[in-house]
Amino acid sequence: MSKIDYRNIEKDVARCGGQPVVAGTRIRVATVLACYRQGMSVEEIVQQYAHLKPADVHDALAYAYDHIEEIDSALAPDDEAVVKARLANAPPST
Numbered sequence: 001m002s003k004i005d006y007r008n009i010e011k012d013v014a015r016c017g018g019q020p021v022v023a024g025t026r027i028r029v030a031t032v033l034a035c036y037r038q039g040m041s042v043e044e045i046v047q048q049y050a051h052l053k054p055a056d057v058h059d060a061l062a063y064a065y066d067h068i069e070e071i072d073s074a075l076a077p078d079d080e081a082v083v084k085a086r087l088a089n090a091p092p093s094t
Helices: 029-037 042-048 054-066 068-089
Strands: none
Touching: 029 042, 029 054, 029 068, 042 054, 054 068
8 A cells, every 4th residue: 555645735833733734835734625615626726726736736635535534624613703793793783
């Protein structure tokens, strides 16, 4: 069995709280996965994040799906923050 190399993914406790990021950036693997789950193609993600190459996105997605529990737990606080922001800006119910 061959080992998959995530050469474009790194984890550093001094960057993004130790979450996995695309090497040389502060773009989290969780962010790439969230974009992909929202329906963005690899090409659209590359356009959105100009520092990324298609290989970076593919490595991020491979890492994410091989470590899905870790990445989903990193996304949970982001989801909670979005919900709280929406509720704070919601018009009062009558």
